[in-house]
Each structure stands twice: as C-alpha cells, then as structure tokens.
Amino acid sequence: MFENLSHPLNLILPAIYIGIGATAIMDVWTLFLKVAFNVSGLNFAMVGRWIGHMPRGKLMHQGIVNSSPIANESIIGWTAHYVIGIIFAAALLLVFGVAWLNSPSLTPALAAGLITVAFPFCLMQPCFGMGIAATKLPNPHITQFKSLVAHSVFGMGLYFSALLGNKLF
Template sequence: MPEILRFILIVGIGATVALDLWAVVMARIGWMPGTHWPAVGRWLLGLRAGRLVLEGTDSRPYSLAEAVLGWLFHYLIGLGYAAAFPLIWGTGFLSAPTVFPVVLIGIVVSSLAGLMILMPAMGGGLFARRLPGAGGVILYVLIAHAVFALAQYLLALLLA
C-alpha cells in the first residue's frame, strides 16, 4: 500500500475512532450526547430535495440507510482531513509531522466546519446560537476536536 494511502487510512480512521470514543465517554458521564449521525444522514438525503436544514418537527424513526450514510459521511470527513496533510504540506509531513498543521486542520478547520456548516444544517444555528447552552456546545466541539487533533498527531508520529 502506498505510504500516502496508508497514512490517510490510519490517521483518518484512527482519529475519527478516537473522537467517537471520546463522545461515548462524554455521553456516559452526562455532559453531551455527541453528534447523532443518523440525523446527519437524513439531512444529507434531504439535500437532494433542496432541504438545507433538518426539520426538527420530523419525528419519523431513522432508517438504516440514514444511519449508514451519516456514519459513512463522518468517516469520509475524517479521511478528508487526514488527506489534507500531505496535500497541503507535502509528503514530507508523513516523515516529519509538525504541530501547526494538526492544530489548524484538526481543531480550527474541523471545529469551524462543525459550528458553521453542520450545526446550522442540523437546526442549531450558526455557532449553536439556537441551542440552549450554546457556550457549552461550542466548548464541547472545541474539546472534541482537540481530542481528534491529538489522535491525528500521535498517529502521524507513530507512522513517521
């Protein structure tokens, strides 16, 4: 397997798994439930019909297709973030990962994408402004993506 592909698969999937494990722990201690990926799948399917925001009034049970699509989307995004490192910083990043790209992609870009794209799409508004406790949601997103970035960096170092 080519080195770049191996890097993308291990860092992308591994860091996303770390993020998911962190979300499970946080949900179990009662802080925040994390992203509901079947709802993301429903939102993605609704885009074909021109629905840019998931309606909070839809009480239908989530389908298997919605769940699979949401989780697949989640992991494809993780792979995309991993692919950004060699694409933007070159293949030298694979042998000598540095902190700045990981902070930029793993925390800044991924948090902004969640707060400015996914959160509004799920009906929570820009930077979760429509949700009660928006500050707590933002803090949760930042910490979750710091965990994601730490996993990206540690996996990149392991592979280097």
C-alpha cells in the same frame, strides 16, 4: 511508511489510515465522556438524516430531529463521519506533505483539528436548524465548547495516528 510519496496521489493511503485513526480517537473520547460523565455527543443518525434529505433538495432544516427519518440514516451518518475524517486528514497532508508525515508534529495537526470545527459551526449546525455555531440553542456555549474539544481531540488523533503509522509501517 511514508518514504516514497513524491506524488500527491500517493498520499491517499496515509490519508485513509490517519483519517480513520484520528476519527476513531475522537469517537473513543466521545464514548469516554458518555460513560464517565453522561455527556452526549453528536448523534450521527442526524448526520445521515441530513445527507439523506439532500437528494430530495432539502439542505436546511428547522430542526433536524423533527425532519422525517431516512432509511439507514445511522449507517449513512457514521460512514460520512469517517469519510469526512479521511478528507480532513488528506487536506492536512496536502498542506504539509511528506515532510510532516515523516516527522509528525503536534502543532499542524492540532491546528488542522481546530480549523475543522468551522464545518460544524458554519455548515452543519446552521443546516440542522441550530444556527451558526449553535446560537439558536438554549445553551450554545456548551455545544460550542464540546465541538471545540472534540475537534481538538481529532487534531491530536491526526498527530498520534501519523506517529503510529511511522512506527508500524
């Protein structure tokens, strides 16, 4: 699949494929936790609400759930979730390139997944009104742990999606 990717722009299709695959694996994990253990994940409508308020000049919220709803916030949030997954996959590919694509290994993918947890910890959770790494929540360690696990699963998804891509294409 990934033999003729000498130019960085040629990494776009693999980034899309791998990003969607990794994000879907993360979502299946989240669904499993919900069905098997009643453990809730991120409500992507709140991501859409956050994004929807940005053009109105509002980035920071006291509590995103208390902010006014945005039309189509669920669609916006889910779309953003997958676009962000593609962007993170593209970043991995830009760092490790074709060599990693042709012979994926778990360590760079898992490291990339763990690095991406900085975005919810340092950007989204503070902007949602939760504080850095959810420290304003009553039990921040639970949210922190769930984020770390979810992003580790995303990292494994990057790896497995690249492996599957090599087999299919």
